[in-house]
Amino acid sequence: MQLPVGEVAVNPAAEVAWYFPETREQYRVSGNLTIVDAASTDSAMQAARKRVWHNMSDPGRQQFAWPHPGLPRHLEDPTAWDCPAPGPKDPVLDTFCLVVLHVDEVEQLKLKSNERFLYRRQEAAAVPADEGAAAVTWVEEPINP
Known part of the structure; x- marks a missing residue:
């Protein structure tokens, strides 16, 4: 796959999907790309x-x-x-170039049980003791398959 670096600079949104046939699970990972040259x-x-x-x-x-x-x-x-x-x-x-995907969302589809989950990254407010560092949490939401 040839990655159009110029296009990533204009629109860094990206998505990657994996399917695991043995467990019949699909994962869709989305976020923004950073090109490290x-x-x-x-x-x-x-x-x-x-x-x-x-x-x-x-x-x-x-x-x-x-x-x-x-x-x-x-x-x-x-x-x-x-x-x-x-x-x-x-x-x-x-x-x-190193291509880094900063993940914001993960979608999991379990075909065996017809379940689907969306995991979203949420950054909490900055904690003063951490001098501006924001804590990251993941929120899980069951959604329709």
Whole structure:
């Protein structure tokens, strides 16, 4: 899947769905995306980007050194595909972005029992003792399947 980074900047809303055939459950997770690229200034997100880069396989890292995905493949330069994989300790390539989904809602559908639940994230008011940090709670609501 090619993620249009420019489109995410305009509209970060995203949804991911998983279905588990053995339990016959479906989960739909929605929220907003953050793209963490080389220019991102959030140090925690940059640290996460480096951790993911470090934990990727060599072939996974190698793909980020290839020519731009989705463009016509120029066969006149076959060496473009033979570059060595960057090592896990090598600097993160600028072409590598970390995509983070900040989850606001989770919908669970249990097909065996015909039950459906919506879980919504709610941030409580800032607590003065936490110097502005807001507590997060999740509210569960049974809904019609």
